[in-house]
Each structure stands twice: as structure tokens, then as C-alpha cells.
Amino acid sequence: METRPVPSFYLYGEPHRAVAPDFVHAELLDDRSRPSDWTILPHAHADLAQIFLLETGGGTMRAEAETFAIHAPSLLIVPPGVVHGFDWQRESTGAVLTASIRHLNDLCASYPDLATVFDRATVQRIDATRAALVRAAIGDLMRELGWSAPGHRAAVDAALLAILVGALRTVSGASSGVVAAPGHHSALVARFRARVEERFRLREPIVAYAAALGSSESRLRVACAQVAAQSPAAMLDQRALLEAQRALLYTNLSIAEVGYSLGFADPAYFSRFFTRHAGISPRGYRSAATWETNARRAGTGNPPPVPGIDAA
Incomplete structure (x- = not known):
């Protein structure tokens, strides 16, 4: 398991650099x-x-x-x-x-x-x-x-x-019956997602996000439901869970250190958060992912199914 972060490229193999707005x-x-x-x-x-x-x-x-x-x-x-x-x-x-x-x-x-x-x-x-x-x-x-x-x-x-x-x-699906959300809802959710990306490690309450976006909490909730079919809190938790999964998969940070990096002061609370959302403990998730990687490299087949690790 690597300790360095996942590479971030411009195009694959090219060093990361600023992206031109119209690239x-x-x-x-x-x-x-x-x-x-x-x-x-x-x-x-x-x-x-x-x-x-x-x-x-x-x-x-x-x-x-x-x-x-x-x-x-x-x-x-x-x-x-x-x-x-x-x-x-x-x-x-x-x-x-x-x-x-x-x-x-x-x-x-x-x-x-x-x-x-x-x-x-x-x-x-x-x-x-x-x-x-x-x-x-x-x-x-x-x-x-x-x-x-x-x-x-x-x-x-x-x-x-x-x-x-x-x-x-x-x-x-061209005939799925899905109706596009109104443009103002899409714009608000896009701004919310961008702010989540910048600040999800701070574990700020949704009311603080709404205020920063010039919206009420109820209006933000309605927009997220229409555009993303999720609540703002679920979207925020999903982003934190994603970052936790990345750290468990690609770094040697301890489970407590992963939690601290995501704004969880209590390792036990972080473990409960992860287990509730991923359906498996952080330690179990890391062990299953390591097993899967080793099995693929050895050509021994697929690991048993584990919640949160999809092998299609």
C-alpha cells in the first residue's frame, strides 16, 4: 500500500498544471x-x-x-x-x-x-x-x-x-421520463458542490453552507432533492466518505489519522460514521481492498463480495 497520494495529472502522464478555462x-x-x-x-x-x-x-x-x-x-x-x-x-x-x-x-x-x-x-x-x-x-x-x-x-x-x-x-435514457430540474436549482447545487469540495474537511453544518451561498437551508434542501435526489447533508457525508475510502485504499494513514484529516476529533465517532455509510468498518474495508488487490495481482480470482467494494 502506497504512502504517496494518488497522482493528479493534466492529461495522463503529463504533470499537473493550471487548466485554461476553455480547454x-x-x-x-x-x-x-x-x-x-x-x-x-x-x-x-x-x-x-x-x-x-x-x-x-x-x-x-x-x-x-x-x-x-x-x-x-x-x-x-x-x-x-x-x-x-x-x-x-x-x-x-x-x-x-x-x-x-x-x-x-x-x-x-x-x-x-x-x-x-x-x-x-x-x-x-x-x-x-x-x-x-x-x-x-x-x-x-x-x-x-x-x-x-x-x-x-x-x-x-x-x-x-x-x-x-x-x-x-x-x-x-431518451424516454426515461426524467425531467430536468429548473436552471436556478441546478446552479445552486453546482455552487453547493463546489463549496463542499473546498470545505468538507471542516465538518460545517448545512446551515453554514446555505448562508454562505445566499440561500435558506430549506431552499438548498429542495434544490438538492430535485437535482441530486439527495439531501445536502447526505451529499456532504458522501464526499467525506469518498475521501475516507481513498485514504484507506491509497495511503498508510492509520484509521484515526484518516478521521482526523476529515475533521473527526473522535476516532470512534469516525469509525461509526464510516460503518454506517459504507456498511463495513474502516479496518474491514481496508483489509478487503488489500485482499482484492493482492488476489488480482496473483490471478487467484475475485474476493468475496463486501459492501462498499463493487466488483462488476
Whole structure:
């Protein structure tokens, strides 16, 4: 188990640096996967979101503590900050879209329903017709990014919007009956999530978040229920749990130290918090994750199912 933090890259293998507000990038899957022998080690992108289109082949995606099986054709969604890695089947083909979360937020301000695309990391099968449409939009984007001509920025955004719409309809289902939340609710929840990301270690009460956002606690609760189908407190606890899982998986911090780093002054209270939300104690979670990793490396098969560790 490593003591150093999970690497944070700009693009995979490139040192982290400030992301331009309008950054958009597209490349073929094997541009980075082939030189890495089709294995992309766990890493994160602080300010970038990604959409992968897998056209042929397959593999597995690890996103935080979950493992997803991938079968082509599929779309893979990776929100910013999510620790993720891949084991691709050799000669898999596809493409990768990477975009600044600030630029995506600007687009979502005009089209609020698109914000749900990056609610969580996921792998979704995609039908051949929609896969062809997304692939065509990625092709348009790659060509437009390779040169500059009148209307360049508009053409980039047009291709980007086409990809996002394809992802939205794949993730939510074109006829699922899901109604987009009003734009002001989406904007408030986006601001709440950003503040949670900055301050979740402080364990501040929800009323303090609402006040800082210029909202009432009841209005924030309604917005979170409509946009995220969760209460603000549940979203805050979910973020703290995610960080605890990362620390247990990727560091040698003691369980008490993990709790202290997340604002829990009492290790016993942290242990109860983790067990209540993950369905397993911090010690059991770490032991099961270590067993799984060793089993995969040794090729001895999958570990027994444990709550909070999904092996798809």
C-alpha cells in the first residue's frame, strides 16, 4: 500500500498544471493506452472531466472503490477529481474527450440538464446508432481542434454539445421520463458542490453552507432533492466518505489519522460514521481492498463480495 497520494495529472502522464478555462481536447484511445501497455494506473484530474467512447474491445474501469466491466460499444463518464484507472483489452479502439469543468459549467448554464452527465462515474452500453453519432461528433471536434478558421470556437462548442447530448441520452435514457430540474436549482447545487469540495474537511453544518451561498437551508434542501435526489447533508457525508475510502485504499494513514484529516476529533465517532455509510468498518474495508488487490495481482480470482467494494 502506497504512502504517496494518488497522482493528479493534466492529461495522463503529463504533470499537473493550471487548466485554461476553455480547454477542450480529443484523442484516440490508443494514443496513451498503447504506450502504457493498455494499463492506465489510478490517477485523477482536478479540473477536467472526461468522456470515453469505446468502439471495439473492452476491459475494466476502476473509479474510486468501484470496478466496472466494459464491453464495446460503451460510453464511460469520469467526473473531475475522481480517481480512476483502466485495464484495456489489447487493440481496443475508441476516443477520449477531455474538457475543462469551467467550460462545461458555462455550457450547462445555458443548458442545465447537461449538468447531470457528470453526476457520477459510470459505464453505459450505447446502441450502434448513438455510438456512430457520438463518434462523428468527436471526429468533427478533433478536426476543428487541429486548425483555426472563422467560427472555430463556435464549431468546437457545437461538437462538444453534440457529444454531451449523446452522453446525457445514454446515461439518463431518451424516454426515461426524467425531467430536468429548473436552471436556478441546478446552479445552486453546482455552487453547493463546489463549496463542499473546498470545505468538507471542516465538518460545517448545512446551515453554514446555505448562508454562505445566499440561500435558506430549506431552499438548498429542495434544490438538492430535485437535482441530486439527495439531501445536502447526505451529499456532504458522501464526499467525506469518498475521501475516507481513498485514504484507506491509497495511503498508510492509520484509521484515526484518516478521521482526523476529515475533521473527526473522535476516532470512534469516525469509525461509526464510516460503518454506517459504507456498511463495513474502516479496518474491514481496508483489509478487503488489500485482499482484492493482492488476489488480482496473483490471478487467484475475485474476493468475496463486501459492501462498499463493487466488483462488476
